[in-house]
Amino acid sequence: MQVKKYEGLFILNTSGKEEGIKEIIDQVTAEITNAGGKVETVQKMDRRTFARVARKKLNAGFYANIIFEGQPALLADLRAKFSMHPDVFRVLFTRAPKEIKTGALTPASA
Structure with a gap:
């Protein structure tokens, strides 16, 4: 199978552990690597309050965007x-x- 590029948006439960975000992201990237993926970029976003609360104890989460490569079967795992x-x-x-490859655009003829 062909290796494909994926984007994973993770909402991390950081309640009571604001200083441990880097460790949680390191654990997530290690899981992706151990499952056979190759992490390309990690973008730490910020803590955002949820518009609709899913759990009473959790009303906000830290967002992280991870771009990685892997086999399609990797996602289920x-x-x-x-x-x-x-x-x-x-x-x-x-x-x-x-x-998207950007190149010089030719002007349209009038």
């Missing part, structure tokens, strides 16, 4: 692992957008 991970509240995997 990662979903199973992260659903059991106590520090990952939600995760969303999508195909990473293809890079």
Whole structure:
């Protein structure tokens, strides 16, 4: 199978552990690598309050965006692992957008 590029949006449960965000992100990237993926970039976003509270004890989460490469079967394995991970509240995997090659545009003839 062909290796594809994916984007994972992680909402981390940081209640009471604001200083431990780097360690949680390191654990998440290690899980991706151990499952056979190759992490390209990690973008730490910020803590955001949820518009709709899913759990009474959790009203905000720290967002992180991780772009990685892997086999398509990798996603099912990662979903199973992260659903059991106590520090990952939600995760969303999508195909990473293809890079757009920019070139010189020719002016339209009048």
